[in-house]
Amino acid sequence: MAKQFMKGTEAIAEAAVRGGCRFFAGYPITPQNEIPEYMSRRLPEVGGVFVQGESEVSSVSMLFGAAAVGTRCMTSSSSPGMSLKSEGVSALAAGQLPAVIVNVSRGGPGVGSIQAAQMDYFQVTRAMGHGGHRLIVYAPSTVQEAVDLTYKAFEKADEYQAPMLVCPDGSIGAMMEAVELPPFRDAERKRLTTYASQCINPDKLIISTFHYTAEHSEGFNRLLEEMYEGWKQNEVMVEEYETEDAEVVVCAYGIVGRVAKDAVKQLRAEGIKAGLIRPITLFPFCTKSFEKLDYGKLKGILVAELSIPAQMIEDVELATKGRVPLESLTHSGGRFIITEEVYDRLKAMALGNTKEVK
Amino acid sequence: MELLYTRPKTLIKPGSYYCPGCLHALAGKLIAEVIQEMGVQDDTLLIASVGCGGMFKRILDVDCASATHGRAAAAATGACRCAPEKLVFTYQGDGDLAAIGLAETLNAANRGENFVAILINNSTYGMTGGQMAPTTMIGQASTTTPGGRQAEREGYPMHMCEIIDQLTAPRFIARYSLDKPAEIRKAKAGIRHAFDIQRAHKGYSFVELMSNCPTNWGLSPLQSLEFMREKTLKEFPLGVFRDLEKEETL
Numbered sequence: 283m284a285k286q287f288m289k290g291t292e293a294i295a296e297a298a299v300r301g302g303c304r305f306f307a308g309y310p311i312t313p314q315n316e317i318p319e320y321m322s323r324r325l326p327e328v329g330g331v332f333v334q335g336e337s338e339v340s341s342v343s344m345l346f347g348a349a350a351v352g353t354r355c356m357t358s359s360s361s362p363g364m365s366l367k368s369e370g371v372s373a374l375a376a377g378q379l380p381a382v383i384v385n386v387s388r389g390g391p392g393v394g395s396i397q398a399a400q401m402d403y404f405q406v407t408r409a410m411g412h413g414g415h416r417l418i419v420y421a422p423s424t425v426q427e428a429v430d431l432t433y434k435a436f437e438k439a440d441e442y443q444a445p446m447l448v449c450p451d452g453s454i455g456a457m458m459e460a461v462e463l464p465p466f467r468d469a470e471r472k473r474l475t476t477y478a479s480q481c482i483n484p485d486k487l488i489i490s491t492f493h494y495t496a497e498h499s500e501g502f503n504r505l506l507e508e509m510y511e512g513w514k515q516n517e518v519m520v521e522e523y524e525t526e527d528a529e530v531v532v533c534a535y536g537i538v539g540r541v542a543k544d545a546v547k548q549l550r551a552e553g554i555k556a557g558l559i560r561p562i563t564l565f566p567f568c569t570k571s572f573e574k575l576d577y578g579k580l581k582g583i584l585v586a587e588l589s590i591p592a593q594m595i596e597d598v599e600l601a602t603k604g605r606v607p608l609e610s611l612t613h614s615g616g617r618f619i620i621t622e623e624v625y626d627r628l629k630a631m632a633l634g635n636t637k638e639v640k
Numbered sequence: 641m642e643l644l645y646t647r648p649k650t651l652i653k654p655g656s657y658y659c660p661g662c663l664h665a666l667a668g669k670l671i672a673e674v675i676q677e678m679g680v681q682d683d684t685l686l687i688a689s690v691g692c693g694g695m696f697k698r699i700l701d702v703d704c705a706s707a708t709h710g711r712a713a714a715a716a717t718g719a720c721r722c723a724p725e726k727l728v729f730t731y732q733g734d735g736d737l738a739a740i741g742l743a744e745t746l747n748a749a750n751r752g753e754n755f756v757a758i759l760i761n762n763s764t765y766g767m768t769g770g771q772m773a774p775t776t777m778i779g780q781a782s783t784t785t786p787g788g789r790q791a792e793r794e795g796y797p798m799h800m801c802e803i804i805d806q807l808t809a810p811r812f813i814a815r816y817s818l819d820k821p822a823e824i825r826k827a828k829a830g831i832r833h834a835f836d837i838q839r840a841h842k843g844y845s846f847v848e849l850m851s852n853c854p855t856n857w858g859l860s861p862l863q864s865l866e867f868m869r870e871k872t873l874k875e876f877p878l879g880v881f882r883d884l885e886k887e888e889t890l
């Protein structure tokens with residue numbers, strides 16, 4: 283199919299429509315306003331519904347009702363809005379409701395900054411809301427990947443009857459690139475089945491985020507646990523580049539992963555054995571990619587992220603279990619990590635003079 | 641022998657989980673009867689809420705999506721927009737609808753969403769043990785206003801019908817009481833009217849039912865009805881505030 287030149291946010295919106303999304307609710311916030319704006323004109327063309335919610339809380343709660351009647355649905359926001367959505371995302375997880383949430387992330391904490399950042403890592407990978415629920419978190423590094431992962435998120439939401447998160451940073455949302463759009467999926471409403479129905483009224487569809495007995499409550503928690511463990515086995519996505527014989531590795535996701543790959547290519551051209559691990563799903567995390575590294579040869583891992591303090595480095599610590607020194611490269615507030623920085627840090631690490639480089 | 645009265649088939653046995661004498665049970669029965677009379681049991685979606693009314697999903701034999709605290713109007717918005725063939729209604733307490741869910745309530749009403757909002761006004765937070773609600777009476781003791789609600793400190797009881805009556809979109813707005821048979825019959829007719837409006841895709845209706853909470857008011861069921869007549873029904877006038885259906889047929 284012919285490629286089109288599209289902005290990240292609009293490409294995400296179109297991918298959602300093609301993925302079967304027929305309900306969207308959202309509240310304005312930079313840098314994702316093009317998603318609701320696009321949806322407001324696009325959804326009516328395909329028989330879908332757009333609602334501008336009165337808040338993020340309300341918008342995500344609208345998804346609760348839309349998903350309950352079997353409509354594929356999406357909401358989008360950016361970091362401060364995600365805090366407000368967390369109540370509703372926990373409810374979607376508890377209600378076994380398929381939905382896609384997009385966080386075009388910006389700086390934090392608080393109102394933070396409107397520039398691109400990766401500062402919501404803890405929030406999105408641990409549990410956005412209360413109660414220990416989890417989400418598959420997709421972190422695209424190109425507009426094409428944003429399209430593919432958004433489309434996939436709808437499939438996975440259906441497959442697991444659970445909310446999924448697409449988490450591009452603001453730069454992926456804002457950039458324009460050539461993309462190939464996926465085909466239209468059927469958008470028929472489908473009837474869900476839930477654990478709550480079995481507990482409360484098996485003859486009817488009951489969506490409940492509350493269980494009335496300890497047995498039912500624990501039983502539901504076990505069900506989610508099993509699903510999340512399955513994700514760790516089956517849903518990890520990662521790009522491993524030149525890691526097999528690597529002496530230095532950079533771990534970075536999203537836009538930073540893309541920048542880091544260029545640095546690795548330059549170093550390889552100079553004969554320095556550098557490699558890249560780019561998590562594509564932030565949860566489940568690519569722990570196995572770190573098992574495959576040759577710790578006999580490896581001198582260090584650089585974790586590069588647009589977040590101060592560093593956040594993903596904690597997952598790398600868990601995955602490497604102290605087998606190799608870790609270093610952190612961070613910027614925030616809209617300052618970017620550039621290829622030269624990654625290059626310099628990896629080179630210094632490879633040559634064994636890390637101390638001299640700031 | 642002629643059967644004059646029986647449990648509606650839309651109610652699940654053994655019935656109420658509410659405290660003895662609680663009018664939530666009566667409100668639930670009226671709604672169940674209306675759904676049965678309309679023959680829409682399989683097309684109904686209850687948007688339940690957090691509060692004692694949340695237990696309604698355990699007794700009403702219809703599909704249900706139970707929203708988080710205060711978000712029923714938003715959930716109903718998503719549901720009625722995507723499933724226009726369904727009878728969608730919310731069932732919410734005064735704390736749920738008028739405090740934490742006020743933004744959702746007013747904005748859904750203002751958009752004229754095609755669902756019915758049913759408010760159970762018992763002037764307290766029943767489920768959590770009798771704290772002050774937006775509808776608590778001046779002077780009424782609650783566990784968080786032990787000396788009684790004071791206007792200077794906690795403001796005045798909120799009148800949701802009157803507030804919603806400020807908006808242009810709603811089709812039908814009414815307040816009924818569940819304290820005596822004549823009023824109960826009116827309440828049932830009002831619920832039916834609102835449900836008919838919804839089925840005709842004509843938009844938003846708001847039905848407030850004056851109720852009690854014998855447990856947290858610290859009164860017997862009969863005394864609680866007296867309290868309603870002496871206090872809450874004087875604060876919250878009954879009646880139809882707006883009925884655009886009627887105006888159209890005049």
Ligand SMILES: Cc1ncc(C[n+]2csc(CCOP(=O)(O)OP(=O)(O)O)c2C)c(N)n1
Pocket residue numbers: 690691692693709732733734735736737760762764765766767768773
């Ligand atoms: C987010 C959240 N906050 C608070 C609560 C606790 N809570 C449960 S029921 C309730 C009040 C219910 O009062 P009302 O809506 O008036 O219903 P009633 O029980 O009186 O019928 C509260 C505050 C909750 N479940 N969720």
Ligand code: SF4
Pocket residue numbers: 657658659661662663664692762766767852853854855856
């Ligand atoms: S606590 Fe009050 S409102 Fe709740 S069931 Fe008991 S009497 Fe009814």
Ligand SMILES: [Mg+2]
Pocket residue numbers: 691733734735760761762763764765766773
């Ligand atoms: Mg109440």
